[in-house]
Amino acid sequence: MFGNYAGYIVPAYVLSALALVGLVVWSVLDYRARRSELAELERKGLKRRSQAGADRANG
């Protein structure tokens, strides 16, 4: 299918696939880590300054 060029075409496609999948996996893992970190902080009762200010304003 690739003639004598398989040694160039296959690595080009494999490396591209690895890079694109790697970007997606990295982003999804980052999202999960940040979500769990945020949930942990909220569980401890930590708030952002805007949230804390709003809470104080509402008494």
Place this chain on the structure above:
Amino acid sequence: MSETAIRRASLWDFANPTRYLAIAGPAIPWLAGVTALLLAAGLWMSFRAPADYQQGATVLIMFIHVPAAWLSMFCYGVMSVSALGTLVWRHPLADVSLRAAAPVGAVFTLLALVTGSLWGKPMWGAWWVWDARLTSVLVLFIIYLGLLALARAIEDPATAARALAVVTLVGSVNLPIIKFSVNWWNTLHQPASVMRMDGPKMDPAFLYPLLVMALAYTLFFITLHAMNMRNEILRRRIRSMRMNAAREAGGA
């Protein structure tokens, strides 16, 4: 309130990080689905394309090399607009957008260099030549790496945002150099064959798969950019919560 003022207010409401998260959350799975379908269609069309009469089967590399090269510049264009958003309009999401795009742009640039090298060896007989196109793309990759390092080096977010924006805008001078390098200098790299004033100079058998792959890569970038922006907003919320807790603990 005038109509212009209402429109401006709406645009700024849309820029609110909380509203961004509310819109991006449901949109990301749809964007990802359309991207996957377009990538599948593009690959199917690419592998059905005939071998080129000169380049043989290596023309297959074009369908992933050219979109990666286009996206390396498109991504930097998005970052340059974001940099203007930080410096001129002080848009709350501009720096988030710049930081979210930088690693994706770096990977696309690296892919353009690597796939170009894998295409160059059988066609030119060399993995690398120091011609204007290849060298200017290598400079773009180094600029991306510099921006990523700078983003990590400065801790204060406001200072980091301004520094990143300024360096990004300085680096944007490289974009027209990359685009026109094949016209301004005598390069081994071929001149533009799609984005030309007189229209594409490519047979439809190769042009259509290339355009579908380019669209798929563009949507891939848009999806990943939205995902990374969401991550960056969460990271800033976490930082804000920790800072607030430290401030309250210090004041108690």
